[in-house]
Amino acid sequence: MDSVLQLGPLVLPWALIILLVGWQLGHWVHERLARRSGLTPGPHAWRLTLAALLAARLGFVLQYRAEYGAAPWSVLDIRDGGWQPWAGLAAALLYVGLLWLRRSPWRQPALAGVAVFATIWLAGLALLQAMAPQRPTELPDWRGVALDARSVALPELRGQSVVINLWASWCPPCRREMPVLLQASRAHPEVRFLWINQGEPPETALRYASQQGLPAADVLLDTASQLGRDLDSKALPTTLFYDAQGRLQAVRAGELSAATLAQHLGRITASGTARQASK
Template sequence: MERVLQLGPLVLPWAMLILLAGWQLGSLVYERLSARQGLAPGPHGWRLALLALLAARLAFVLRYAGEYGAAPWSVIDIRDGGWEPWAGLGTALLYVAALWLRRSPWRQTTAAGLAAFAALWFTGLALLQATAPSGPAGLPAWRGVALDARSLALPDLRGQAVVVNLWASWCPPCRREMPVLLQARQAHAQLRFLWINQGEAPEVVTRFAAQQGLPATDVLLDPASQLGQALGHKALPTTLFYDAQGRLRAVRAGELSAATLAHHLAQITGAKP
């Protein structure tokens, strides 16, 4: 489940921060050991990192080729968070193995840098897992009013998988991901999609929903942003994925692409991509 560090309007996933810290540590170890052995740093540090990132992205794109095929340009938009980390790590290991087979002078320093990265990465992910909040047992006890004037309590939806999107009309990524969410709603009739507006006036929400073609029954008002605050997710957009038992299975802070949405939907439906 994605956890983020929020610094004002800036939202940074902890997993990405750990990855960057690991890369910095690995690069430092590689360069220091190379200098100690009288070797120029060489290109292997940045080559390994670049190949690993490309492999991680390519593996995710191939896994969701259908979704990316409908919008090929989105392949290069890495803001959607679509990565296969194990593919990247596997590629890095193959790169180091190739250096050993060629008896490259940099084989030991590159392997040491990769080992330092992996140690920090695994440790960081383990700490994230160990410190993850237990969270509510089910859907949060929140009640809102939809644009059709009907009241809806989230716990009443138990028994059906639910996707909760926290958004605002002034938020550019919120607007960009609306068509993706609408298409998924049409393709997954068994799921309930809810767009819960955070902090805007009813007339603003009504006008925007009409422009986007959002269903009035599934657009709810939260004028005081109570739900986002209660859940600890103030960044917009944030999308939460609950299974039919009401358990929170995934959180995406940031814009969704069709591929990353399909990835998270599989976690609450059990469907394979």
Template sequence: MERTLALGPLALPWSMLLLMLAWLLGSLLHEGLARRRGLGAGMHHSWLMLLAILLAARVGYVLAFAREYAAAPWGVLDVRDGGWSPWWGLSMAISYLLFLWASTNRWRATVSVGTLAALALWGSGWLWLHQGPPAGVEPPATALADLPDWQGDALDGSVLALSALKGQPVVLNFWATWCPPCRREMPVLLQASREQPQVRFLWINQGEDKFKAGRYAQQQGLPAGSVLLDADSTLSHGLGLRALPTTLFYDAQGRLVAARVGELSAATLAERLRLATAGR
């Protein structure tokens, strides 16, 4: 489940912050030890390993969702979608160390110490993030195990209660017309809703009136019965959501299984839909 650190209007993913902290620790330790041993800082290894890990993690993710990226190849370069494979990155780190030892590189010991320290920090942080919402983390939505007890007015005039949707996977997308990432991801969500009719997709507009939300929804071809109005942002405030777009994924039992703060690509959407539809 993705967790973010809220800094005013910004929502930063803890996973990326954790990686940067781990890299900083490992780099400082490696370079400090290298200087003490008279080897020189060896800073190039700090940067080379980071770049190699990021590249491997991205390649692994792209290969896992090759079909989605094939439909939009330029998306491979757009790393804002958060598509990374940590196990590919870990494999690259191990491979890098093995290469240094096999080539008897003079920095092999200091790089190894720094890498092990970074991995220890990253591993403990990963466990910490997955045990529950840490202090300062803002999506309280992750603390809600079930579909919220909320009902909203749809653009077609109907009233829909979220709790009544248990029995099928549900995707809640929180958006607004003034939000550029919301607009960019809209076609991806709409296409997925057409390809996976067993999943209920709902677009919950934040803080706007029926006319403004309805006009934009009509332009985008969104089904009127699936666009709900949260004019006073009661639902998003109750969930503790701070950033748009935010998308929540629930399985057929109504349990929250994934969340995405920020723009979705076809690949990152497919990844989370797998979690929501698992077991069906």
């Protein structure tokens, strides 16, 4: 199963769909048990949901407070996918615990709703992981031509961490995340950043890359979108993170913020540090 559901131009992550289904069923169980107990519809389901969402976002923001501190407004832009799910679940359980301490008549419906949600969410993520397509776990055997006319073969980049960004100039999220990637490439010279254009004519990619100030040696052309197919990538932008051994450590389908990019960069740099320490 792909990590995203594509409906024409609309791309939805399956993880988000599972979360929404779990919430809907948990809310339904909560309300049904409340009615059975003779309770009129109350605000607890929405308050609990809001508390969990705020805690999940706040947990992630605090973890990457330096990145969000540089652009405070980006805290509100949840398109970056920056959540700390265990913080959200802890907040939901804390809310239910307070209802029990107060002997609220809503405590059992609230606990049942959280239990149903958690079960569906965890089971759905496990199923998604088990059915995930087998992407190549190492740098793919692909060669492209950069805008400076040099040939770049991905397998030859082993020895340093590599970030591959699949993009197109017509893609709004690709354009929004471009400055974040460019800034990170300057801040992390030990990591090789590659922007691989998907399916556009060379002149289009060259014009946009020049406008953005992207390094010509790191912008590659894939006019047939062959690499995207090899990597089973159906959404743009998609960013792949490889450690210094050429092993895939993380994939992000969708827009990156400075914080979510730092999160994934930490995986490949930590992987390299751990292997160096073990030698």
